[in-house]
Amino acid sequence: MSIFRGRGTPTVTSHFIDGGWTDRSGPTFEVRNPFDDALVAEAAAGSTADMRAAIDAASAAFPAWADLAPGARQQLFLRAADIVDRRHEELVQLMALEGGASRAFSSFQIRLSSAMLRQAASWAYLPAGDVLRSDAPGRMAMVTRKPLGVVAGFTPWNGAFYLAWRTFLLPMAFGNTTVIKPSELAPLSAGLIHAEILQEAGFPPGSFNVVTNAPGDAPALADLFFDSPAVRCINFTGSDKTARILGERAGRALKRLVLELGGFNPVVILEDADIEESIRAVTFGAFLHQGQVCMNSRKVYVARAAHDEFVAGLSNRVRALKSGDPTDPDVVIGPLITDRAVEQIDERVRDAVDRGATLVTGGRFDGRVYEPTILAHVPADAICTTGSDETFGPLLVIEAFDDLDVALRDAQNTPYGLSASIMTADRARGWDIAERFDAGIVHVNAPTMASEAALPVGGVKDSGWGRSGHYAIEDFTEIRLMTVSSEPGRYPF
Ligand code: ADP
Numbered sequence: 001m002s003i004f005r006g007r008g009t010p011t012v013t014s015h016f017i018d019g020g021w022t023d024r025s026g027p028t029f030e031v032r033n034p035f036d037d038a039l040v041a042e043a044a045a046g047s048t049a050d051m052r053a054a055i056d057a058a059s060a061a062f063p064a065w066a067d068l069a070p071g072a073r074q075q076l077f078l079r080a081a082d083i084v085d086r087r088h089e090e091l092v093q094l095m096a097l098e099g100g101a102s103r104a105f106s107s108f109q110i111r112l113s114s115a116m117l118r119q120a121a122s123w124a125y126l127p128a129g130d131v132l133r134s135d136a137p138g139r140m141a142m143v144t145r146k147p148l149g150v151v152a153g154f155t156p157w158n159g160a161f162y163l164a165w166r167t168f169l170l171p172m173a174f175g176n177t178t179v180i181k182p183s184e185l186a187p188l189s190a191g192l193i194h195a196e197i198l199q200e201a202g203f204p205p206g207s208f209n210v211v212t213n214a215p216g217d218a219p220a221l222a223d224l225f226f227d228s229p230a231v232r233c234i235n236f237t238g239s240d241k242t243a244r245i246l247g248e249r250a251g252r253a254l255k256r257l258v259l260e261l262g263g264f265n266p267v268v269i270l271e272d273a274d275i276e277e278s279i280r281a282v283t284f285g286a287f288l289h290q291g292q293v294c295m296n297s298r299k300v301y302v303a304r305a306a307h308d309e310f311v312a313g314l315s316n317r318v319r320a321l322k323s324g325d326p327t328d329p330d331v332v333i334g335p336l337i338t339d340r341a342v343e344q345i346d347e348r349v350r351d352a353v354d355r356g357a358t359l360v361t362g363g364r365f366d367g368r369v370y371e372p373t374i375l376a377h378v379p380a381d382a383i384c385t386t387g388s389d390e391t392f393g394p395l396l397v398i399e400a401f402d403d404l405d406v407a408l409r410d411a412q413n414t415p416y417g418l419s420a421s422i423m424t425a426d427r428a429r430g431w432d433i434a435e436r437f438d439a440g441i442v443h444v445n446a447p448t449m450a451s452e453a454a455l456p457v458g459g460v461k462d463s464g465w466g467r468s469g470h471y472a473i474e475d476f477t478e479i480r481l482m483t484v485s486s487e488p489g490r491y492p493f
Contacts, residue, residue: 003041003192004094007327010039013187015050015212016195018057019205022050029214031187034100034335034368035325041098043187045214051179051221052228054209058150058177059230061206066147066175068204070124077124077173079201081117084110087197091161094193096326099160099186100334100368103326105289109162116165116453120173123470129479138487143479147175148232148256151476152225156237157185157337158292164190166260166457167235168208170472179209179231181221183238185337187212222246226253233258233476237294239390240415240462258475259464260457262390263294263418265448266411268433269310270404271303273423277445278306279313281423282396285447287321287372290333291394292341294463295419295441297448299385299397301407307400311376314398315361318372335368336393342368345393349373352382352397362394370394387414404433412438417460419448440467 005011014022028042044050084091088110095106129144151171155164160183168178182191191210198208213221225231226249233256236246240261250257267285269278285297302310326334336342342365349363352375362373372394378385385397401407411420419441424430430444440459443450451457456467466475 002090002196004090004188006090006093007097008038010041011188012042013192013212014044015046015054016192016199016208016210017050017054018061018209019199027214029184031098031185033097034337038097041188043192043212045217046181046211046221048220048224050211051181051224054179054211055150055152055224055228055230057206058179058209061204062147062149062177062230065172065177065204065207068175073124073173074121076201076203077117077121077169080197080203081114081121083197083200084114084117091189091193093327095161095189096334098189099157100326100337101289102332102334103329104332105159106161108288109159112162112451112453113165116162116169119454119469120169123173123473126470126473134483136485136489139483139485141481141483143481145174145473145477145479147171147477149176150228150231151176151178151233151235152231153178153180153235154222154238155180155182155190157183157190158289158294160186160190161193163237164194166468167237168194170468171233171235171476172207174473174476176233176476177207179211179225181218182210182212184213184215184218222249226250226255232256235466235475236260240464243464256475258466260466261294261418261459261462261464262392262416263296263448263459263463264299264387264390264414264416265295265297265419265421267297267300267421267423267448268404268407268411269300269302269306270422270424270426270429271305272425273303273306274425275306275309275313278310278423279317281421281445281447282314283317283321285421285449286396287318287333287394288449290336290370290372291396292337292392293449294390295449295451295457297396297421298391299387299399299411301399301401301411303404304400304402307398311360311374311398315374318374319361321372323366323369323371333369333372333394336370337368339368341393342370345370345373345391345395348382348384348391349375349395352378352384355379355382357382360398372396374398387416390416408433408436415462418463419443421446421448439463
């Protein structure tokens with residue numbers, strides 16, 4: 001029976017270590033539905049002993065997993081992809097009840113997840129190295145790619161199901177074993193459900209381990225990632241605030257750290273853009289999952305000639321989005337994850353309005369469901385428009401521009417550099433503008449959220465470093481130089 005039993009049937013979960021579930025007798029913490037506070041699960045509050053056991057299991061499983069024939073690894077990933085597809089409806093329910101995800105968002109994640117598993121199946125066959133030319137007579141040189149060892153992962157609560165796969169699947173595809181520590185806010189959809197799927201698919205014991213933790217216990221458990229010699233890399237998806245703490249620890253322990261952090265994600269709409277298409281792209285880009293994804297658009301710069309038509313059309317479309325309980329398949333805007341998240345959005349909306357901004361639509365909330373909100377004429381000193389602190393919710397700022405250079409300068413005046421979009425009928429001009437963006441991802445005529453499993457996602461500047469897709473081979477392997485000489489060497493002494 002699945003650890004997830006559906007609405008009204010809270011479950012007690014345990015850790016997944018060395019291919020099996022631990023006993024359920026230890027301390028637990030509550031996981032509640034962000035929409036109605038119903039109890040979803042009593043999750044195991046992991047101890048340092050649990051985490052140590054998980055790291056030991058991953059370490060013991062590493063040599064065999066690293067040596068597994070590519071065809072065998074491929075089969076496992078393909079089987080897991082089929083299981084994800086088969087469990088689609090149950091996963092939609094889980095993400096709604098635990099994370100407040102609408103059907104649109106959970107289905108988006110499920111499709112991306114099984115697509116990424118199928119991509120990962122092919123990565124098992126990526127070349128294992130290169131043969132290089134050497135200046136030394138009779139010397140053959142080659143570099144071989146080797147997995148690192150154990151990769152530890154922090155999986156987030158927001159795009160929990162897909163982002164968890166992205167956190168551990170990429171290292172596993174390249175021969176590493178993993179231990180993950182899901183967010184306290186979504187331990188089932190950010191890790192435990194993956195353990196069930198991998199167990200059913202037949203992944204070897206220890207190749208994948210999950211330890212869940214109560215709020216407040218994260219630092220002590222994370223310390224083990226840095227202190228354990230077996231853990232060679234930490235893959236973190238979360239806030240830049242926590243990343244800075246982890247970065248200091250990684251520096252002291254000399255551990256490789258891969259970071260996928262927040263973004264500001266501007267959209268620039270030129271006067272020749274298809275306005276209907278821009279409205280659809282911005283509605284999706286800004287309000288998917290209530291604006292709680294790192295790639296959501298936060299600010300739109302629209303050419304003055306197109307401004308009024310765009311704002312009128314966008315606010316009509318946004319007002320028509322149904323809000324409420326995300327288990328209703330028609331609901332697009334579900335709850336924010338915590339009361340604090342609601343307070344933060346509301347504070348920022350009030351701050352902007354107090355400084356003279358125009359509230360185009362939204363600005364109210366019912367429980368944790370905050371209306372999708374659009375602000376215009378926002379003064380430069382309002383918190384939500386400075387671009388220096390990510391506003392993680394359904395709040396979009398729109399600004400008309402007369403001078404594209406000024407708009408582009410403002411759009412880049414942010415420490416983040418994750419995603420950006422340009423909407424224009426002139427693709428060559430769009431391309432030129434894209435080249436000027438300092439961001440890990442720039443789309444012309446697509447939303448800032450235009451994710452695909454095979455395409456690399458990652459940021460520059462304070463949005464982190466590291467890339468998904470097959471480029472992750474750079475993050476999760478190292479190369480070894482090996483030479484074989486068939487002639488005596490020439491030495492200077
Ligand atoms: P968010 O605010 O989006 O939940 P955070 O960056 O605060 O993101 O947290 C992401 C992950 O980092 C969670 O798994 C949390 O347990 C962990 N975490 C938070 N603070 C610390 C810390 N001081 N040391 C180690 N891990 C932490």
